[in-house]
Amino acid sequence: NEKVYSNFIQDIIDEDNRTNRYGGRVHTRFPPEPNGYLHIGHAKSICLNFGIAEQNGGLCNLRFDDTNPSKEDTEYVESIKADVKWLGFDWEDRLYYASDYFDKMFEYAVKLIKMGKAYVCDLSADEIREYRGTLTEPGKESPYRNRSVEENLDLFMRMKNGEFEEGSRVLRAKIDMASPNLNMRDPVIYRIIKASHHRSGDKWCIYPMYDFAHPISDSLEGITHSICTLEFEDHRPLYNWVLETLDMECKTRQIEFARLNLTYTVMSKRKLLRLVQEGHVRGWDDPRMPTISGLRRRGYTPSAIRNFCARIGVAKSNSTVDISLLEHCIREELNQKAQRVMAVLRPLKLVIDNYPEGMVEEFEVENNPEDPNAGTRKVPFSKVLYIEKDDFCENPPKKYFRLAPGQEVRLKGAYIVKCVDVVKDDKTGEITEVHCTYDPQSRGGNASDGRKVKGTIHWVSAAHAIDAEVRLYDHLFSVPNPGADENVDFIEQLNPNSLEVLKSCKLEPSLAGAKPGDAFQFLRLGYFCVDLVDSKEGSLVFNRTVTLKDTWAK
Numbered sequence: 441n442e443k444v445y446s447n448f449i450q451d452i453i454d455e456d457n458r459t460n461r462y463g464g465r466v467h468t469r470f471p472p473e474p475n476g477y478l479h480i481g482h483a484k485s486i487c488l489n490f491g492i493a494e495q496n497g498g499l500c501n502l503r504f505d506d507t508n509p510s511k512e513d514t515e516y517v518e519s520i521k522a523d524v525k526w527l528g529f530d531w532e533d534r535l536y537y538a539s540d541y542f543d544k545m546f547e548y549a550v551k552l553i554k555m556g557k558a559y560v561c562d563l564s565a566d567e568i569r570e571y572r573g574t575l576t577e578p579g580k581e582s583p584y585r586n587r588s589v590e591e592n593l594d595l596f597m598r599m600k601n602g603e604f605e606e607g608s609r610v611l612r613a614k615i616d617m618a619s620p621n622l623n624m625r626d627p628v629i630y631r632i633i634k635a636s637h638h639r640s641g642d643k644w645c646i647y648p649m650y651d652f653a654h655p656i657s658d659s660l661e662g663i664t665h666s667i668c669t670l671e672f673e674d675h676r677p678l679y680n681w682v683l684e685t686l687d688m689e690c691k692t693r694q695i696e697f698a699r700l701n702l703t704y705t706v707m708s709k710r711k712l713l714r715l716v717q718e719g720h721v722r723g724w725d726d727p728r729m730p731t732i733s734g735l736r737r738r739g740y741t742p743s744a745i746r747n748f749c750a751r752i753g754v755a756k757s758n759s760t761v762d763i764s765l766l767e768h769c770i771r772e773e774l775n776q777k778a779q780r781v782m783a784v785l786r787p788l789k790l791v792i793d794n795y796p797e798g799m800v801e802e803f804e805v806e807n808n809p810e811d812p813n814a815g816t817r818k819v820p821f822s823k824v825l826y827i828e829k830d831d832f833c834e835n836p837p838k839k840y841f842r843l844a845p846g847q848e849v850r851l852k853g854a855y856i857v858k859c860v861d862v863v864k865d866d867k868t869g870e871i872t873e874v875h876c877t878y879d880p881q882s883r884g885g886n887a888s889d890g891r892k893v894k895g896t897i898h899w900v901s902a903a904h905a906i907d908a909e910v911r912l913y914d915h916l917f918s919v920p921n922p923g924a925d926e927n928v929d930f931i932e933q934l935n936p937n938s939l940e941v942l943k944s945c946k947l948e949p950s951l952a953g954a955k956p957g958d959a960f961q962f963l964r965l966g967y968f969c970v971d972l973v974d975s976k977e978g979s980l981v982f983n984r985t986v987t988l989k990d991t992w993a994k
C-alpha cells in the first residue's frame with residue numbers, strides 16, 4: 441500500500457478512515473481564484489489535491505473561488521482549466537464555481553441573522569480594523585452590534601437591493617470581540633461591491649468573504665479534506681464556526697500545508713500581475729515567468745513539473761526551494777529524451793582552404809547517446825562552415841583547447857582542422873573569417889597517426905544552415921528572495937539581463953521541420969524548444985529551456 445504522497449496529510453486521512461469520520465470517503469478540491477494565471481505554487485496544490493484523492497480512491501473537484509468580481513475574469517478561468525489539464529489532471533464532471541452558491545450563501549447569511557449570529561455594521565473599514573484590537577488588546581464592540589434581528593434583516597435586504605454605497609455597510613458574524621484569535625472578533629462575512637461578475641453579471645452587489653464562502657462551498661460539495669496554505673491556519677476556528685453554527689451536513693476538515701516559495705522569482709498573483717501590466721515581461725506566458733503557461737512556453741513538461749512537486753514534498757513550515765531543483769527536474773528529463781542537434785548561436789565563418797569547392801559530404805551522427813533507440817541522422821559538411829565565435833581565440837590562454845592560430849581542433853563527427861589564417865574587417869579589426877586546412881585522413885574525427893586533439897567544437901555547413909532566432913533566459917530577478925525587504929520595491933530587483941535575443945543563429949538543416957514545442961539539446965549549449973507563440977515555419981524561434989550545467993547540489 442505504497443503512497444506517492446506519504447506525509448502528514450495522508451496520516452490525517454488514514455486516521456479519519458480509521459475512525460470512519462467520513463465513511464471512508466476522500467474528496468478534495470483545487471479552488472483557484474480566477475484573478476490571474478496559475479503558477480508553480482498552484483501546481484504544488486494541484487498535484488497534492490488530485491494526488492491525495494487518487495491514491496485514496498477518492499475524487500477531486502475543480503472549483504473556481506470567484507467571490508470577488510472586481511479582480512476576476514473569464515480569461516483567467518479558461519487559462520486555469522487549460523493549465524490543470526495540461527498538467528495531466530482531470531476533474532471530469534466536477535467543475536464548480538463558488539458563484540453558483542451565491543443564492544445559498546445569501547440564505548445562510550439570513551439564517552445567521554435570524555439566529556442572532558450576524559449583524560449589519562456601519563463602521564468604516566478603518567474603524568473596524570481599529571475596533572478589532574490587537575493580539576495583546578481585546579477588541580471593542582461595534583455600536584451596531586446589538587441591532588435587532590428585524591433591523592438587521594431589513595438592512596441586509598437593502599444592502600442586497602443596492603440601496604447603499606460600496607463600503608458603507610457590511611454584514612459581520614457575531615462571535616467574540618475578546619477572542620484571542622483576531623479572526624473570531626466579529627469577522628466581516630459580506631460586503632458591497634458594485635461590479636459586474638464574470639458569471640452572475642449584475643445580479644448581485646453584495647459578495648461573501650472568503651472565510652464565509654469557502655467552508656460553505658466545501659461542505660455543499662461534500663469535500664472531506666480542504667487543503668489550504670498555512671496562512672489560513674488561524675482562520676480554521678472561523679471555518680469550523682461557520683460549519684457548526686449553520687449545522688452544515690458535511691463537516692469538512694481544513695488542513696494547512698506550507699506554500700511553495702522559489703528563489704529568484706515571485707509567486708504572488710498580485711506581483712505577477714504587476715510584472716505583466718507594467719510590461720516588465722511580455723505577458724503571463726513569458727518564458728521567464730513562474731506561471732504554468734510561462735514554464736510550458738519555456739519548454740517544461742508536465743511530467744517534469746509533477747516530478748518537482750513530488751520531490752519537494754509537503755511540510756508544515758514555510759521554506760524556500762532553490763530554483764535549481766526545478767531546473768534539475770527538466771534537465772534530467774530532457775537529457776533522456778531530447779534529440780541532439782548542432783546549432784551555432786553567434787556564428788563565425790570558417791573556410792577550409794584545402795577542401796574541394798562544391799563538394800558536400802554527409803556525416804551520420806547519433807541522435808541521442810542516452811537513448812539507443814533514437815537512431816542517427818545525416819548532417820551535411822562543406823568548405824564553408826559556421827562555428828561559435830567564442831570557439832576561436834586569436835591569442836589563446838594556456839590550456840585553450842578550442843581553435844586558435846596554428847592549433848588543431850576536432851569538428852564534431854567530421855574532421856580535424858588546423859587554423860592557418862584569419863581575415864579581419866578593415867575598419868573594426870573584428871575577425872570575420874577563420875581559415876583552416878583539414879586533415880582528410882581524420883574523417884569521423886580521429887587522426888590516423890594517433891596524435892591527440894583535445895578540443896571538439898560544433899559546426900554547421902553555411903550553405904545548408906537554416907536561420908533562427910534564439911532567446912536565452914536567465915533568472916527574472918537578480919536576488920534570491922525578491923520582495924523580502926519591505927523597504928525595497930521588488931521591481932527594482934529585476935534582473936536587467938534576464939533575456940538575451942540572438943537573431944542570426946545558424947542551425948543544422950534537420951531542424952527545418954521543427955514544430956512548436958519540440959525540444960532539442962543544442963550540443964554543448966543547453967536544452968532548447970521551439971517557441972509556442974512566435975515561431976513560424978521558415979522563421980523559427982527557439983527558447984533556451986535550461987543550460988547543460990547542473991547547479992543543483994544533490
Ligand code: ATP
Pocket residue numbers: 470471472473474480481482484485505667668669698699700701707708709710
Ligand atoms: P496568490 O497569493 O498567488 O494570489 P492565492 O492563494 O490567493 O495565491 P488562489 O487562486 O486562491 O491563489 O489559490 C488556489 C489554491 O492554490 C489555494 O488552495 C492556495 O492555497 C494554493 N496555492 C496558491 N499559491 C500557492 C503556493 N505558492 N504554494 C502552494 N499552494 C499554493
Ligand code: MG
Pocket residue numbers: 473
Ligand atoms: Mg486564495
Ligand code: MG
Pocket residue numbers: 473709
Ligand atoms: Mg490571492
